[in-house]
Amino acid sequence: MNQFLAMENFRKWIPLLVLIGLALFFTAVNPNFLSFRNFARIAISASPALMVAVGVTFVILMGSIDLSMEGTVAVCAVLFALMLNALGGSIAGWGWMAIPGTLFVGAILGAINGLIHVQLKIPSFMASLSLGFVGIGLSLLITGGNRIQIEDPIFRSLLTLRIGGFALMSYAALAALLIAWFIQDNTTIGRNFYAIGGGEDLARSSGLNVGKLRITGFVVAGIFFALGAIFAVARLGIAETETGRNFMFVSVTSVVVGGTALRGGSGGVWNTLVGVLIVNVIGNGMVVIGLPDYFQDGVLGLLVIAAVYLSTDRRSLSFVK
Amino acid sequence: MFELQNVEKRYPGVHVLKGVDLKIGDGEIIGLVGENGAGKSTLMKIIYGAVQHDAGNVLVDGVPVHFRTPRDAMQMGVGMVYQEQSLISNLTVMENIFLGFEKPFIRFGAINWKRMSEAARKQLRKVKLDINPATITSRLTFSQRQLVELAKVLALEERVDGKLVILLDEPTSVLSKDEIELLFSLVRELRRRASFIFVSHRLDEIIDLSDRIYVLKDGAVVDVISADEAQIETIQKKMVGREINREYYRENRQIPYNKDDVLLELDHVTVAGRENDVSLKLHAGEVLALVGVEGSGREPILRTIFGMRKPEKGTVSIRGMTVRSFSASQSVSHGVGYIPRERKIEGIASGMNVFENMTLSQMKNYSKGGMLDIAAERELARDWIRRLSIKVASENVDCGNLSGGNQQKVVLAKWRSGGSEIILLDHPTRGLDIGAKEDVYEMVRDMSVDGVGIILVADTLEEAIGLSHTIAVIKDGEIRKWFNCQPGAKPSLYDLIQHMV
Numbered sequence: 001m002n003q004f005l006a007m008e009n010f011r012k013w014i015p016l017l018v019l020i021g022l023a024l025f026f027t028a029v030n031p032n033f034l035s036f037r038n039f040a041r042i043a044i045s046a047s048p049a050l051m052v053a054v055g056v057t058f059v060i061l062m063g064s065i066d067l068s069m070e071g072t073v074a075v076c077a078v079l080f081a082l083m084l085n086a087l088g089g090s091i092a093g094w095g096w097m098a099i100p101g102t103l104f105v106g107a108i109l110g111a112i113n114g115l116i117h118v119q120l121k122i123p124s125f126m127a128s129l130s131l132g133f134v135g136i137g138l139s140l141l142i143t144g145g146n147r148i149q150i151e152d153p154i155f156r157s158l159l160t161l162r163i164g165g166f167a168l169m170s171y172a173a174l175a176a177l178l179i180a181w182f183i184q185d186n187t188t189i190g191r192n193f194y195a196i197g198g199g200e201d202l203a204r205s206s207g208l209n210v211g212k213l214r215i216t217g218f219v220v221a222g223i224f225f226a227l228g229a230i231f232a233v234a235r236l237g238i239a240e241t242e243t244g245r246n247f248m249f250v251s252v253t254s255v256v257v258g259g260t261a262l263r264g265g266s267g268g269v270w271n272t273l274v275g276v277l278i279v280n281v282i283g284n285g286m287v288v289i290g291l292p293d294y295f296q297d298g299v300l301g302l303l304v305i306a307a308v309y310l311s312t313d314r315r316s317l318s319f320v321k
Numbered sequence: 322m323f324e325l326q327n328v329e330k331r332y333p334g335v336h337v338l339k340g341v342d343l344k345i346g347d348g349e350i351i352g353l354v355g356e357n358g359a360g361k362s363t364l365m366k367i368i369y370g371a372v373q374h375d376a377g378n379v380l381v382d383g384v385p386v387h388f389r390t391p392r393d394a395m396q397m398g399v400g401m402v403y404q405e406q407s408l409i410s411n412l413t414v415m416e417n418i419f420l421g422f423e424k425p426f427i428r429f430g431a432i433n434w435k436r437m438s439e440a441a442r443k444q445l446r447k448v449k450l451d452i453n454p455a456t457i458t459s460r461l462t463f464s465q466r467q468l469v470e471l472a473k474v475l476a477l478e479e480r481v482d483g484k485l486v487i488l489l490d491e492p493t494s495v496l497s498k499d500e501i502e503l504l505f506s507l508v509r510e511l512r513r514r515a516s517f518i519f520v521s522h523r524l525d526e527i528i529d530l531s532d533r534i535y536v537l538k539d540g541a542v543v544d545v546i547s548a549d550e551a552q553i554e555t556i557q558k559k560m561v562g563r564e565i566n567r568e569y570y571r572e573n574r575q576i577p578y579n580k581d582d583v584l585l586e587l588d589h590v591t592v593a594g595r596e597n598d599v600s601l602k603l604h605a606g607e608v609l610a611l612v613g614v615e616g617s618g619r620e621p622i623l624r625t626i627f628g629m630r631k632p633e634k635g636t637v638s639i640r641g642m643t644v645r646s647f648s649a650s651q652s653v654s655h656g657v658g659y660i661p662r663e664r665k666i667e668g669i670a671s672g673m674n675v676f677e678n679m680t681l682s683q684m685k686n687y688s689k690g691g692m693l694d695i696a697a698e699r700e701l702a703r704d705w706i707r708r709l710s711i712k713v714a715s716e717n718v719d720c721g722n723l724s725g726g727n728q729q730k731v732v733l734a735k736w737r738s739g740g741s742e743i744i745l746l747d748h749p750t751r752g753l754d755i756g757a758k759e760d761v762y763e764m765v766r767d768m769s770v771d772g773v774g775i776i777l778v779a780d781t782l783e784e785a786i787g788l789s790h791t792i793a794v795i796k797d798g799e800i801r802k803w804f805n806c807q808p809g810a811k812p813s814l815y816d817l818i819q820h821m822v
Contacts, residue, residue, distance in 0.1 A: 187691045188684045195681055198670035205627070205667045206682040206735075207653025265672045 055224030063264025071135020110222020197264025352531030370394030400474030570787025658736025671721020726757025
């Protein structure tokens, strides 16, 4: 029994150990990896992905899944750029309204997703995947396939302004992570997400309104997807359908690699931070040691399998569907 | 001949079987009785190969064998007729009978359905079931399915040398009287083909059918009784290990309830899916036991009261107020608490710690504007850990790692601390050891003193009789008979059983 508990405790730390191990490995191969500038670079590339991954973490904690992120990010990015440019083109002026506006769009898309999942009783996997495609189509329709440039230097300071070597964006992402942590640990909805993931029947028989809570989870996820979209636009200075590309694989990979269980009920946003860093360290490290980038996807894919295998005691599972 | 010698089984923290010896001669019918948690089901699982024993021997015709899977056991002629039926309902009867043993019917990779159908017919004849083997299993009645399951086990006959050993796990629990008669005469007839191990809660049936009766208690065989000499009372005493005395159920603490204070009333309620009509009143401080066989309709009544089902007709009122919208969250806010039978599924969230579990149903009391007051939650948990002497290291322990008794205490604390006045207890002592059971009985009495009304679906009839003020006997979804259950004037088991079946 004690041995079992010790193993459980050890399991919890595996993701962090993997992260440290990876950093040591890449440093050993190429000492340039261990530099301040490189870390700042990793932090920038990780920021949008962290927001998206944190969003989907809440949904996964409930035992559902949200795969709409690519569509949601695309729609949010495009609408953000359009709103900003329509409102004078500068965050310093009325343009700042584009930020809450985009978060609102994210929340609405999340709500639609949640409503379809809960009210029509469609598995979250299918509902969100389909809506993601709708989102991609919608953003193409809005832009006509064109790119929208953002020139506003104040908005771009998210990338260009460096404090202590790290981009402003990284601090903003950290702040958002702290808010997510607060939601997770100190609010009733955070607690309820864990309860639903831990046992939906139990949550229901404890009097929780599970349907409403599920929708809330998707709304929260949508808001974080919108934040991710804003950071992604800030990073590249352009908004287009392609902005949402690759977020699905990266974010779900990060959540799982970080140690949040896909069946729900355990893990959290700090796990997700570790997962996002693992994924980005691998991406960055491969470039640093000079491996072609198609290697990255392969390695990440294998990593997900390893992470899921390690995340639970497989002996206790009788069969898996 | 089939024999167990000194069989041992341990799970983490529990010694389930303590040196069990058991012997079955050819054509013999053995009865196996014991309370819930006595180790019956583990013993059965070892016999049919679903679980491996830690020590001791399993002998078939004197030769030691080791079953790693139920299939191993089947190949040695040991088969199980499951209580929860194991037939795959979307397959046909013949596919089920020969599931995993299709080989003799395969020619050039394809199944010869005609031959399988003939073979299945032959097996069905053994159990006197005249149905088309190509029928989809879900179309059969419950008792037909049970016979198919028996036929499936009997199909082993042609495949193994020697006699079969067939386990019957609670085969009568959902059968009608005629169906039981039919099953018993069939089993008696099949004795020349097989020996049987018969497990049932109904001691009269056990005595009726078996040759010898093994009494299991706390993981050991306490007695083997020949059926001619067996009497229900003596078996009961041996099962419980003491006279079922009044002290066990804390009858001395049973105080009269307040007849003027009606907490809950069901007025001509029709529970969804049944043509029934249920009326009852629950008073403050009362323990009302719903008694009936499995499937008699006790749970639907509980679930209706808890708002998980909407009644088709009739009214439910709580403290005189008619309930209009039915949902669990409504009921919880009206002060109804539900302690479910499946503790692991609906009672405790494993992965969440003690205080998180306790406040789950009452988070409004421990939060402001959606922010949790975790310090207050911890305080509450520490308080109830003390009051119910829950054995945990701290309030931060994951509830999934607690023993059954302690989990049950956490669930009770959850509802009691939230101020629930109507508590629905569904098999509250299932799977608990004796000490933990007594703790639960003690808590039931404490709640009565505090004026809580309790509706109880007990694990055993004795428990229902011992704990309750009032008993309602349920059959086919309706209340057939009321018993007053004041201390000293409690009804006997037989008073109840004759209305149950």
